[in-house]
Amino acid sequence: MVKLIGLAVIASLFLGLTACDTAYMATMEKMGYAKRDILSSRVKSARNAQEDAKKEIQSALEQFGKVVGYQGGDLEATYKTLNSELENSEDSAEAVRKRIKDVESVADSLFAEWKTELGQYSSADLRRKSEEKLTQTKARYNEMLGAMKKAEQRIDPVLKPLRDQVLYLKHNLNARALAAIKGELVKVDAQVDQLVKDMNKSIAEADKFIQSMEKEPA
Template sequence: MHCSNLLGSRRLISFSLASALVFFGLIGSGCQTAYYETMEKLGYHKRDLMVSDVKKARDAQQDAKEQFKSALDRFTKTLNIQAGELQDKYDALNEEYQQSEKRAQAVRDRIASVENVSDALFDEWTAELKQYSNATLRQKSQKQLTQTRSQYAQLIKAMKRAEAKMDPVLAKLKDHVLFLKHNLNAQAIASLKSELTTVEGNIDSLIKDLNASIQEADSFIASMEKDNA
């Protein structure tokens, strides 16, 4: 399907901003330029989309943090069960792992969305600096661009650091889920207890980085909204 067909009617894109973001995310990068142009006509500028995506990334990280806490709690409880309860506890732990994987993927997707819209915003901003006839205003805008880039660099660094911690934690959880699946007996449970400290340490480290990334996102959002006030 061509971008022109997708954007030919305002009725096609009269849905909510959230729906639009999801819709255009599905049709690939080839329509990004047309998407941003259309959203701007509807009153959604790149800076607005960027702030919106940062908020969603922050919320996704908050959800992931809570899910990993839940997975750790479930794992800890699994280590204290009787052999006859093993199957039920395995099923519950496996469900926690699956939910953790979904939350982690949501974080990855949101961070990617933030990167896409911020790249478009900074490219446009940089190009439009050449259009100023007033040198003083151009310099002020250049200074603001530099400051915003610096703030964004801190934000995306924190997000990427937290994102990088998710895969090792998921791998550790998956290892234990598989081990329980293949060793449904009390001896397997006893042998896993030595791993609890490692799992706790990994998740605690991940939650610390997620909290730092969430704080960076809150700071960035507040700064952007203050500048646009």
């Protein structure tokens, strides 16, 4: 556990260096961190990014509801808060996309290396056992990655109408404009509900995968 916490701190310094990912992983392995440890750490980062994005988008929806249900006060300030919430959601969505790519990068490397090393066994029995473990690990990984991508693909359809409404409000801060977009709140609300369900499922799958990786011997 201490090892993985230390890994997460070090890995955060290298996030964004996708072009140098192979060199980064080689360096980490020299420091004693196997690719499976890096994968587990990056899955945790992706899970946390989804959790953050879920909260930011829910917060943006809540603020959208406040704008639409405007009952008086400083409408300009209310709009600015909504715009800020949307920008935070956009940043969180980008973080989710990047973390998923980071997961895929190390997973592809891990599985390719694992498959190559199967040919190095002199024992047929040990090779068979390792191949079975590889198959099982890839199956769990693919299920988790599928859930992550499904949730990530729902983010933009949620943010697009919010972007449109915020842009419209920017130049139409009046009661008539608010009335015109009231119907959009129900639609966006339904989309956010589905997104939250998919993200919760993805987060649960990530937790299961992390637990399986930490339980198994390297």
